[in-house]
Amino acid sequence: MTTRQLNGHQVRSEKSTRLLLRAAGELVAEGGYQSMTLATVGERAGYSRSLATARFGSKAKLLEALVDEIVGRWSVETMEPELQGLSGLDSLRVILQGIRNAYGRRPDSLSVLYALIFEAAGPVPELHDRFVEFHLDQRERISSHIRNGLADGSINEGVDPDALAAMIVAQLRGVGYLWKLDPDSIDATAVLNTFIDQVLQRISAEPHPREAAS
Structure with a gap:
């Protein structure tokens, strides 16, 4: 040949x-x-x-290949090139906005991700272990950007990186669950907009517009 x-x-x-x-x-x-x-x-x-x-x-091997493709596509790690030179706070903002944007740009892929996540709670051990690892990795990467923000001064002192990362991932999964279960019942983008704004305002070391004006 x-x-x-x-x-x-x-x-x-x-x-x-x-x-x-x-x-x-x-x-x-x-x-x-x-x-x-x-x-x-x-x-x-x-x-x-x-x-x-x-x-x-x-x-099982087909499932393994599918999970690897989907998880790789949705890993926080894939956003790393966009985060170069940003503060910890701005990096977190980019990550969360990227996830939010997926509901409009890649709904089919997102639907597959959540279908697999739901299956991981059932009797499919290879899925269970892979998604436990996936969520741990997401939490660790998000917490690393929060730590960067604490170090560079863009995030308020006293924020617990691990606790905040766990809360963020839990909120993202909750929105995704409701969206997958009944997409007409929730405006995922609007809910995530509010959530992102609230989180960033709470942890930002920069003065809020109202505070700066006073």
Whole structure:
């Protein structure tokens, strides 16, 4: 096989893998992990019923690849390049606003994330362990930016980084749960706007406009 043929094969393989993972995410979002099968993933992606089995080997391996893709996409770590040179307070603002913006920009991907999070509370140990790790990582990264803010003076002294990070992640998950359960019952963007403003105002070491004017 020539180099050109190998490159063409790799491109096709990567494309089919993306489509299989997208199909798996759609099926999980629609009916849950338990109802998803390798055969239906292949069909939904527009391929044969056997391709997902040939590509991933098992449903567990497909799930692992899907979780890695989704978690990687939504990790706070992916925002790190945007945070260079910012204060701890401004870094936290960018992170929270990025999560808020996802409800308008990437609702399908967000829906898959929350479908997987819900499944992680059930009898799927590989999901449980992966999302425990995911949430710990999110809390640690958020708390690190709060610590930076304490060090650079942009965040008030006395703020507990770990406690605040835990509260922030819990609030984000609560909004996401209500949005996933009944999207018409909550304006997630508006709720998060209020939450972000309240958190930043409470911890900011900078004088608030009203205080500065007095």
